[in-house]
Structure formats: structure tokens, C-alpha cells
Amino acid sequence: MPPEKNAENTRELAFIEALKEAYIEEMERDERVFMVGQDIQGGIFPHTVGLVDRFGPERIVDTPISESGMYGTAFGSAQEGFRPIVDFMFGGFTYVTWAECSVTTGQYYFLHGSQIPLPIVITLAVGTGQRLANDHSMGLHGSFFPQPGIKVAMPSTPYDAKGLMKAAIRDNNPVVIPWHMGLMMDRGPVPEEDYIVPLGGADVKRVGTDVTVLANSLQLKNTLEVAGKLADEISMEVIDPRSFEPFDMDALLRSLEKTNRLVIVDEDWERGSFAATISARVMEQAFDLLDAPVTLVTFPNMPIPGGYMEPYIAPNPDKIETAVRAVCR
Amino acid sequence: MSLSKTVKRELYEKLVLADRIDRMIYGRMMQGKLIGFYHPGEGGIAPGVAIGHHLTKDDIYTPHHRAHGIPGMLGKNVPVERYLAEHTGKETGCCKGRSSFHWSFPEYGIYMASGYIGFQFAPTVGWGWAAKRKGKGQIVWCSAGDGGYNQGRAHEAMLMAMNWKLPVVFCCENNGMAIHATVASMHPTEHISSLAKGYGMPAVIVDGQDVFAVAEVAKKAIRHVRAGKGPIFVETKTLRFREHDIGTPDLAGHMPRSEEELADLRRRDPVLVATERVLADGVLTQTQIDTIGEQADVRVAEIEQFADESTIARPSEQELMEAVYAP
Structure with a gap:
């Protein structure tokens, strides 16, 4: 341990x-x-x-x-x-x-x-x-x-x-x-002591009951911010995959049994992405658990611009909040 | 530093065997008894035999892809029946029948063949770096063709190997042809080895049709890098008698190579050249040469028998899934 x-x-x-x-x-x-x-x-x-x-x-x-x-x-x-x-x-x-x-x-x-x-x-x-x-x-x-x-x-x-x-x-x-x-x-x-975080283990970074949000890295931080903000309205369970391959599908399915709703936030283009792959797997393996379509917060099909235009492409707390509200409607 | 009679005899035996294995594999391809494709070695088998012969089992070696590395493997005493078993999809193949032609004999310092031409250069830096760091006298021999040296990776490897004085021999087995492209149309100077100058790397050019000449140069080059003097470049001027791979037309540019040109090249067949030499130098008699030919035929039959009698590799999907990641 x-x-x-x-x-x-x-x-x-x-x-x-x-x-x-x-x-x-x-x-x-x-x-x-x-x-x-x-x-x-x-x-x-x-x-x-x-x-x-x-x-x-x-x-x-x-x-x-x-x-x-x-x-x-x-x-x-x-x-x-x-x-x-x-x-x-x-x-x-x-x-x-x-x-x-x-x-x-x-x-x-x-x-x-x-x-x-x-x-x-x-x-x-x-x-x-x-x-x-x-x-x-x-x-x-x-x-x-x-x-x-x-x-x-x-x-x-x-x-x-x-x-x-x-x-x-x-x-x-x-x-x-x-x-x-x-x-x-x-x-x-x-x-200080020696420890490892095993590859293939997801981590529930916040426990909730209304919707599961799968998010990693900077977008995990943004998601936790939204979860705090919406705490009185929507109970968000936030899962950090930590590892994409191997991926801890069991942890995600356990969460969906409770929430029946899924938003995936991924700082990547939607097409061929981790988010799209997991969305497809959930559809295959857990269709009956879903009360709403899986919703992705990802990049639009646009090159990543420099300068001051990053907000057009990058996920952010506003986009995450909009997606969470939409699946919990 | 002339070669002993024993070494000359061994080289001659391996050369004859390499030639007959090449013809056997060519024949199997035509008979539909081989998977995928084959890039015949005829005309260009001497450098591999000579180089491999002087490498130790520990030395790391990327044979030239022509004849699918077999001349070099024979030089290094690799059990080539496991290569044929691989190329026929058998369980006993060097990669358990999974790879088609992507041979790998790590226990002999031959780590990989890649379908990407010139992909031995980048790992060569790592192999050389590891050999130097271990400091046990191990060296790397990186052979590629004139086409392989057109990869930018060749530059990166020569640059880094010289920066770090790695124990690497860069060898170009220049047969003048890369698929249909003549070396004259793809390289601005006469010799590929002139590239070495830019890195301050010493370079040698040798007649690649003469297995004994290559062997002498290889021995010296290996001694140079094993002594810690840094990389050296060896260019072997060799030939390709056949098409790039069986089934493609034998073109130079967009025009077929002429019968006259090919007949002219065949006058410098490496087996012919070596036979004249061993007879003239009194290394072998005609009777001994005949015996070597007969023994080679027996060995070729054994290699085919091993492959033919091995079971086709048909692992379950689960077995394969469990083989993707190392434990």
C-alpha cells in the first residue's frame, strides 16, 4: 500500500x-x-x-x-x-x-x-x-x-x-x-519514504453522486474547481484516470453505477482521442447504466493557436460547467 | 595483416553457403514457399560474410538487408535455419513466427531488422553508448546500403558517435542501387564514404566483390574501434545482380537494366572471384572446392528441412495478447 x-x-x-x-x-x-x-x-x-x-x-x-x-x-x-x-x-x-x-x-x-x-x-x-x-x-x-x-x-x-x-x-x-x-x-x-503509484490505477479525487467527470492533469484541477462551485446544486464525482494504458475501467464503471452520468474532459482533439475511446467503451460495456449521453469536453477540430486565442480551443471551468449542467438537466 | 589459410578456407565455405542459401530462398519464393517478399543478395553477399566472421558473439551487428542479412548471420555463426523458419511462419522461427522477415537474434548481438530503411542508425548510437559505458571491448558494426545512408538518421548517428568516440564501424555496402534509384542519381559525390570527412572520421574503401579484401579491412576496422579510437567508416563497393525484390522489374530509374550490363556485372561474381583466388593462392584444390559445394548443398537441405518440418505458428489470441507487454 x-x-x-x-x-x-x-x-x-x-x-x-x-x-x-x-x-x-x-x-x-x-x-x-x-x-x-x-x-x-x-x-x-x-x-x-x-x-x-x-x-x-x-x-x-x-x-x-x-x-x-x-x-x-x-x-x-x-x-x-x-x-x-x-x-x-x-x-x-x-x-x-x-x-x-x-x-x-x-x-x-x-x-x-x-x-x-x-x-x-x-x-x-x-x-x-x-x-x-x-x-x-x-x-x-x-x-x-x-x-x-x-x-x-x-x-x-x-x-x-x-x-x-x-x-x-x-x-x-x-x-x-x-x-x-x-x-x-x-x-x-x-x-519521504519509498512508494510507487501503480500504473493502471485510477483515483477518485472527489466523491459525488450525481455525475462522474473523468479528467486528468490541468483539467482535473479545473474540474475540481467546478465541483466546488456547484457543490450545493450538483454532486460531482471526479475521477483521475492517472493511467491511460492500462486504464482502470472498473473504477469508472463502479462510479457510473452510482451516478449514471459521464462527462470526459480531455485536453486533446476529440477525434481518435482517449476521451472518444473511453466514451465508446462505456457505450459498449455499460449502456444500461447511462441516463444521459456521454459528453466530451475536448478541442474543436482546430490547430492549437498561439497568442491570445487559446481559450477558443482549451477546455476550461466554464466549458466543463456547461457540460456538467447539460448532462444533469 | 594477411589472413591465415584457415580463415580464408572458412570465409570461402561461408561465402559458398551464403550464395546457395540465397538461391534456395529465391527458388522458394518462386514456388510460393515463403511468406511476404525477398530481396535477393546475389552479387552482394561477400561483405556480410567477411564482416560477420570477424565479429565476436557479443559484438552488436546490423547486417545489410540484402539476402535478408543471411551472409552476415553466417559470418557470425547464427543458426540461420531459425531465420528460414521465421520467414515461413513457423513456431521455431527466431521471433516465434510473428515477424515475417523482421529477424532478431539478441543472443548473437543482432537485435532487429526494420522494414524502415536506415532505422539501424539511431539504435546504433545507443548500442555504442552502452558498449563504451560497459567498457568490456564490445563494438558495434552498423551496415547499411547506399540507400540507407540517404536517411537523415545516418547523419545523426555519425555525428553523435564521433562526439562521444563510440566503438562503431559505419559501413556502407554500396551496390549502386536503391530499389530503382542509381547511386549516381541520389548522391552528389562518387563515394558515400566521403560523408565521413565532415565528421573527422577516418574512411576506407574496399572491393566488396573480394571477400578476402573485405575481411582484411574489416579486421583492421574492428581493431581500430575496439582499441577505443572512435568510429571508422568502411565503404564496400559491391553489386546487385537481381531486381530489388522478387516480382518488381529490374529498373535503373524508369528503364530496365540491360542484359549486357548485367552480364558484365556477373563477371565479378563474388564466388567466382574467391574461387580464382583460393586456387591461385593454393588455399584450396579443385577437389576441396567441389567438396565444399557438396557440403553446402547438404547444409541447405538441412535448413529447408528444419523449416519445412516445423509447425506453423498459430498461437491463440490470448497467448498473443499476453505477449505484447513484458512481465
């Missing part, structure tokens, strides 16, 4: 500090773990700052701006028994070497006779809110999770950030951990 979040040895840490603590603990625990990326020694994001002083350039490896070669460092060394964490900086950069980190990686183990595992962690900063437009804002969890052979999990709190990252590093499969830039400095309780 993971330790309680309010245990005595729990401190408040920023989300980004929790991630860093996971890297440090796992690198100290296992010599085979190392990090590779671009400018991670100096740190574009604070989660790798200072690691080179502790572990040296042999384990905190900077590469040229050569995404395929950078990713290849992780891929090839994993086959040779290392356990790399490859940091893509902005998630959209994975598309530069997409064939490698999706097709070749996900299907390697199966296709080649399940002979040797590929224990690679792919980590990426994602999300709207910085007004950076498409390549620096895309979500990526929705692109990775349909790839067979790959696991995908995304933390929403500092506690989950450390626990999911440690679970990913110890997993014998390729695991993608996107983290939202909008949560980077959020603070929350993180135990």
Missing part, C-alpha cells in the same frame, strides 16, 4: 520537485537508470537542474538537436540492459522521431518474439496555457496510448508525479509520462 498522503514524514513539494525526487531515488537505487535529452544538464525545465552535479555527465547525457539519435541512445542502450529515461523537453518534439518512439518501440517486444524487454521511460512537458502554439502545446497522451506495447500515465498532483514516475522507471516496458506545464509549480504533500 502506498503511504498515506498525510503521514508524518510528508512534506509539501512542487510538482516538478516531486518528479526530480523520483529520478534521484531511482538513479541511486539502480545503476542502470540514466537520463538522456537535450540541455537537461543545464535544464530547460527545473526537473533535471543539478542532476549532473550529483550523477555526472555519464548518467545525465546531453545530446545534439538530433531527436532520432537522442531517442536511439535510449532505445539501443535499453536493449543492452540499461534503463533509460529520455526527456523530449516539449512533447510535440516526439513527432520528429515518431516512427521510432511509437511504432518501433511499442511493437519491438512482441514482433521479435517477446525475447528482450525495452524498459524505457519517455517523459515530456505538454499542455496549453503558455500561448506557444502547436508544436510546444500538444498533449501527446492521446497519440501514444493507442500504440500497442506502450504504457501511458499522466500525473495530476506532486504525490502522483513521484509515484507514477517511479513505477514507470521500474516497469519493464516503454512508459510515456507526459506532465502538464500548467501544474509545474503546484505544491502538494509528498511522502
Whole structure:
């Protein structure tokens, strides 16, 4: 069992500090773990700052701006028994070497006779809110999770950030951990002792009875805000999937048995998304539980604009409230 | 650094065997006894045999895709019957019959074949990085064709391997053809190995039709990188006698390659070249050569028998679902 979040040895840490603590603990625990990326020694994001002083350039490896070669460092060394964490900086950069980190990686183990595992962690900063437009804002969890052979999990709190990252590093499969830039400095309780948050376990972040809202990352935060605001009118149960693949369908169905209504908030385009997939599965597996159509709060079919136009595309508390009210009418 | 008589004899035996396996697989494709497609190796099998022969079992190797890597596998003493079993969809295949032609022999340092040309370059950086970090003298031999070196990934790998002085041999088995594209139409200079200059990487060019010449160069190149001197580039000038893959027309650009041109190329058949050499150098007699041919035929029959007598892989859906993720 993971330790309680309010245990005595729990401190408040920023989300980004929790991630860093996971890297440090796992690198100290296992010599085979190392990090590779671009400018991670100096740190574009604070989660790798200072690691080179502790572990040296042999384990905190900077590469040229050569995404395929950078990713290849992780891929090839994993086959040779290392356990790399490859940091893509902005998630959209994975598309530069997409064939490698999706097709070749996900299907390697199966296709080649399940002979040797590929224990690679792919980590990426994602999300709207910085007004950076498409390549620096895309979500990526929705692109990775349909790839067979790959696991995908995304933390929403500092506690989950450390626990999911440690679970990913110890997993014998390729695991993608996107983290939202909008949560980077959020603070929350993180135990000092060793714990993991198992991949494939959803978390009920707020108990309710009228409607289930499945939301993750920054949108989980927005959803909890709406749940607080509507508390006197509508009792919202808020579920954080935490892991997209494997996904905890049982947790969602248990909640729907109680609420009979579902809204899915997902910072991604609707078509081919995690939200659309789960909506379809609920229709297949739990049609009789539904008292209202499943409603999605996602991006319209529009590229992610930069500048001041993000509100047109990104989910926000107003859009979530509108959807919740509509299904509870 | 000349090769011993024993090494020459071994190379000759493997070359003859590689040639006969290539013809056997070509024949099976025509008879409908092979899954998918086959990219015949005829004319270009000498480099793989010579390179593989000098690598240890631990060394990491990506054979050139022509002849589906078999010359290189023979060089490295890989049990190639498990390759044929794979390509015929059998349980005994190197990937349990799941992969069609995507061979993998991790226990021999041959991790993967990809249907994407040039996809050995990015992992080469990781293999080299791991070999250097382990510091046990392991090296990486990355072979690709003239077409493979057109991938941007080749640049990234050479750049990073030189930055980090990784123990990698970059080899271009340049047969002058990538599907229908002549190397002259796709590469601005005469030699692919001229790319190495830009990275400050030493480069060697060798006659790829001469298995012994390639073997000498391979031995030196391997010694260079094993000694920690960083990457080296080896370009083997070789040939392709047949079409890109069985069933496609044999074109150069949009025009068929002429009978005269092909007849001219065939004068430099690697088995022919090697046979002349071993006779002239007194390495083998004609009687011994005949025996080697007979033994190769016996081995080819064994390889086919192994594949033919193996059971077709038909796992249940549940078994396959359980094979997607590692425990």
C-alpha cells in the first residue's frame, strides 16, 4: 500500500520537485537508470537542474538537436540492459522521431518474439496555457496510448508525479509520462519514504453522486474547481484516470453505477482521442447504466493557436460547467 | 595483416553457403514457399560474410538487408535455419513466427531488422553508448546500403558517435542501387564514404566483390574501434545482380537494366572471384572446392528441412495478447 498522503514524514513539494525526487531515488537505487535529452544538464525545465552535479555527465547525457539519435541512445542502450529515461523537453518534439518512439518501440517486444524487454521511460512537458502554439502545446497522451506495447500515465498532483514516475522507471516496458506545464509549480504533500503509484490505477479525487467527470492533469484541477462551485446544486464525482494504458475501467464503471452520468474532459482533439475511446467503451460495456449521453469536453477540430486565442480551443471551468449542467438537466 | 589459410578456407565455405542459401530462398519464393517478399543478395553477399566472421558473439551487428542479412548471420555463426523458419511462419522461427522477415537474434548481438530503411542508425548510437559505458571491448558494426545512408538518421548517428568516440564501424555496402534509384542519381559525390570527412572520421574503401579484401579491412576496422579510437567508416563497393525484390522489374530509374550490363556485372561474381583466388593462392584444390559445394548443398537441405518440418505458428489470441507487454 502506498503511504498515506498525510503521514508524518510528508512534506509539501512542487510538482516538478516531486518528479526530480523520483529520478534521484531511482538513479541511486539502480545503476542502470540514466537520463538522456537535450540541455537537461543545464535544464530547460527545473526537473533535471543539478542532476549532473550529483550523477555526472555519464548518467545525465546531453545530446545534439538530433531527436532520432537522442531517442536511439535510449532505445539501443535499453536493449543492452540499461534503463533509460529520455526527456523530449516539449512533447510535440516526439513527432520528429515518431516512427521510432511509437511504432518501433511499442511493437519491438512482441514482433521479435517477446525475447528482450525495452524498459524505457519517455517523459515530456505538454499542455496549453503558455500561448506557444502547436508544436510546444500538444498533449501527446492521446497519440501514444493507442500504440500497442506502450504504457501511458499522466500525473495530476506532486504525490502522483513521484509515484507514477517511479513505477514507470521500474516497469519493464516503454512508459510515456507526459506532465502538464500548467501544474509545474503546484505544491502538494509528498511522502519521504519509498512508494510507487501503480500504473493502471485510477483515483477518485472527489466523491459525488450525481455525475462522474473523468479528467486528468490541468483539467482535473479545473474540474475540481467546478465541483466546488456547484457543490450545493450538483454532486460531482471526479475521477483521475492517472493511467491511460492500462486504464482502470472498473473504477469508472463502479462510479457510473452510482451516478449514471459521464462527462470526459480531455485536453486533446476529440477525434481518435482517449476521451472518444473511453466514451465508446462505456457505450459498449455499460449502456444500461447511462441516463444521459456521454459528453466530451475536448478541442474543436482546430490547430492549437498561439497568442491570445487559446481559450477558443482549451477546455476550461466554464466549458466543463456547461457540460456538467447539460448532462444533469 | 594477411589472413591465415584457415580463415580464408572458412570465409570461402561461408561465402559458398551464403550464395546457395540465397538461391534456395529465391527458388522458394518462386514456388510460393515463403511468406511476404525477398530481396535477393546475389552479387552482394561477400561483405556480410567477411564482416560477420570477424565479429565476436557479443559484438552488436546490423547486417545489410540484402539476402535478408543471411551472409552476415553466417559470418557470425547464427543458426540461420531459425531465420528460414521465421520467414515461413513457423513456431521455431527466431521471433516465434510473428515477424515475417523482421529477424532478431539478441543472443548473437543482432537485435532487429526494420522494414524502415536506415532505422539501424539511431539504435546504433545507443548500442555504442552502452558498449563504451560497459567498457568490456564490445563494438558495434552498423551496415547499411547506399540507400540507407540517404536517411537523415545516418547523419545523426555519425555525428553523435564521433562526439562521444563510440566503438562503431559505419559501413556502407554500396551496390549502386536503391530499389530503382542509381547511386549516381541520389548522391552528389562518387563515394558515400566521403560523408565521413565532415565528421573527422577516418574512411576506407574496399572491393566488396573480394571477400578476402573485405575481411582484411574489416579486421583492421574492428581493431581500430575496439582499441577505443572512435568510429571508422568502411565503404564496400559491391553489386546487385537481381531486381530489388522478387516480382518488381529490374529498373535503373524508369528503364530496365540491360542484359549486357548485367552480364558484365556477373563477371565479378563474388564466388567466382574467391574461387580464382583460393586456387591461385593454393588455399584450396579443385577437389576441396567441389567438396565444399557438396557440403553446402547438404547444409541447405538441412535448413529447408528444419523449416519445412516445423509447425506453423498459430498461437491463440490470448497467448498473443499476453505477449505484447513484458512481465
